[in-house]
Amino acid sequence: MKILALETSAKSVSVAVTEDGVLLAQSYQNRGLTHSVTLMPLLDAMLQSAGLTLDDIGLVAVTHGPGSFTGLRIGVSAAKGLAWAKGLPCCGVSTLAAMAYGIGDFNGLIVGAMDARRQQVYNALFKAENGRIIRLCDDRAVSCEYVAQELRDAYPSENDILIVGDGAELLYKHLQAFGIPCRMASPLHRYQSAAGAALAAEALAAQGRLCSAQELQPVYLRLSQAERERLAKGLPLTAE
Structure with a gap:
């Protein structure tokens, strides 16, 4: 089954197609342009250059969080639209898991x-073992000190620890x-990529962890700035 994956969770944007763990095509852009402007042209150009169409796709995957609130909404909305148009199942992939698979x-x-x-990182831990990626904890927003203490106390025998993500330099220190x-x-493997999202989606699909376009939603992990301000004022999260 060919998997189409979208990645818009941070500054870069990428799209990819994989089949049975093999990367067939990927297009990546990191020029600081608006995802809502670049995503679909990037996708169309990749499919055309690879000789593929949406009719060849069996599953639409997208990194659904954590990440930029606006970026996640753009990626998830695009994935929902593509899946609805072709009646395809969807797979929401953790951005952190996608980087581990990549x-x-x-x-x-x-x-x-x-x-x-706010002095925090979105974080998760994974064990890579003979081609398998094993999740060790849920995605979370925590301080760098928390991660350091956990690694020191819970994984003292680990002698090969690899940091990925745009918070890698901060956590490394x-x-x-x-x-x-x-x-x-x-740097080539440190950041988000649609190829990693597609590989993560393949593993989730093997476990039957798919959803419909209607069910696919972003996962933000914490409230937006606007929501925090409303709570601070004693207002409901949504206007009545």
């Missing part, structure tokens, strides 16, 4: 770290301060 040939502990601002042996993934 690493490739590696055995050890993968630490996802996306800059969540904290782990170094705690004396934790670690390294950052190379």
Whole structure:
């Protein structure tokens, strides 16, 4: 089955098609342009250059969070529209899991770290073992100190710790301060990519963890700035 994946959770935007774990096509752009403007032309150009159409696709996947609220909404909305148009199932993929699956040939502990601002990172831990990616905790928004303490206390014997994500440099400094042996993934593999999302979706599909276009929703992990301001004023999260 060919899987079409979209990735719009941060500054870059990418699209990819995989089949049985093999990357057939991918297009990536990181020029700071608006995702709502670049996503669909990028997708159309990739499909055309690969000699594919949406009729060849069996599943639409998208990183549904964590990440930029606006970026996630754009990606999820596009995935829903594509799936609805062709009657295809969907797969919402954790952005952190997608980065773990995008690493490739590696055995050890993968630490996802996306800059969540307010001195926090979006984080999850994964064990890469002989081509398998094993999730060790749920996605969460935590401080770098929290991650460092957890790695020190819960995984003291790990000697190959790889950090991925746009928060890698920030977290790396904290782990170094705690004396934790670690390294950052190379820039080519450190950031979000649709190829990783497609590989993660393939694993989820094998477990039957798919959804309809109607059910697909972003996963933000925490409230938006506007929602936090409404709560601070004692107002409901949604206007009546």
